[in-house]
Amino acid sequence: MKAAVVRDFTAPLVIEDRPLPEPAPHQVRVRIEASGLCHTDLHAAHGDWPVTPQPPFVPGHEGVGIVEAAGDQVRHVRVGDRVAIPWLADACGRCDHCVSGWETLCLEQHNSGYSVDGAHAQYALAHGDYVVPVPDGVDPLDAAPLSCAGVTTYKAVKVSGARPGTRVLVSGIGGLGHLALQYARIAGAETVAVDVTDDKLALARELGADHVIDARTQDVAAEVQRLGGADAAVSLAVSNESFQAAYGSLRRGGTLVLVALPAGGRLELPVFDTVLNGITVVGSIVGTRQDLADTFRLHALGRTRVIRESRRLEEVNTCMDELLAGKVTARLVFDLR
Ligand code: NAD
Ligand code: ZN
Ligand code: ZN
Secondary structure: OEEEEEOOOOOOOEEEEOOOOOOOOOEEEEEEEEEEEOHHHHHHHHOOOOOOOOOOEOOOOOEEEEEEEEOOOOOOOOOOOEEEEOOEEEOOOOOHHHHOOOHHHOOOOEEEOOOEOOOOEOEEEEEOOOOEEOOOOOOHHHHHHHHHHHHHHHHHHHHHOOOOOOEEEEEOOOOOHHHHHHHHHHOOOEEEEEEOOHHHHHHHHHOOOOEEEEOOOOOHHHHHHHHOOEEEEEEOOOOHHHHHHHHHOEEEEEEEEEOOOOOOOOOOOOHHHHHHOOOEEEEOOOOOHHHHHHHHHHHHOOOOOOOEEEEOHHHHHHHHHHHHOOOOOOEEEEEOO
16 A cells, blocks of 8 residues: 655655554454545654654654445444544543543644554544544545545634624634534634735635735734733744744633744743733643544534645655645645545
């Protein structure tokens, strides 16, 4: 099978021919139909974060495909089912985080395309209990971005407390942001979209953002304060400056939800203002299997639109260059069918 492999943090990925992987008793082998390219794949391929993956590895954690073989302990999915392989490859299932609905905080988790091989390949192995069924009628090319960009922002918007009457800032209208904007609207919030490219600003308008701010030419915090300030800001731009601007946009009692993970990401918090203004700063990491099931259900109901372009796996390096340069309109998805 073909797989895109990171061999070195400073070199392009290599398309390799690998043997077909055999599932262990708890695993399934998924014939990948679609695999979305998340900005996290760039961080993984470049070794950006404090904990790095071990090359060689196959990135990709927005994998969608058909279960082709299942080990004899697999109970919840069957051969022929369409499933998603998300970031949370597996977790211990027993710790307080796992049993209280916060499996994404499990200390023993593995992550697809990071600590275990991911979905930028024709086939991938996955844990039978941690793949998430894709409902009938959801296009696999849509399901792929929903498996990370979708579920992550669905969760982040929930964590933000967005509801009717609130004003929510979405900073960065990329793969994650174009969906965050839609979930904030579904929650009933007034929305403010911020980006630094004309395409993304146009996309935000098309998706119904109530206000659109160009961070290249406008002072984001000042503009949002003029509107009355944001009850919540969801930070999805790969830029430290954007965190500071999002923080500065909040009104009293507001919540900053940190999601983007730039290399060496830092936010300077003025303690006095944070205390007197009653500000909450919270980190949000992907979502649970249940969050992903909710995300798929919303899409099946026609409430969300996934903006994406399909590419061939062989184009992985040019796709990564485009994503890094901010030239991608929302999401690129490898079509492996
Ligand atoms: P992306 O490249 O598709 O989108 C980033 C967007 O930010 C782009 O539209 C870009 O134009 C915009 N941007 C850049 N500078 C900006 C600025 N100063 N102000 C406003 N917008 C700006 O990336 P993505 O795939 O959406 O991922 C975004 C980040 O989220 C990455 O760091 C990724 O690793 C991280 N991520 C985190 C989680 C999590 O669970 N916390 C999950 C997935 C991805
Ligand atoms: Zn991702
Ligand atoms: Zn656990």
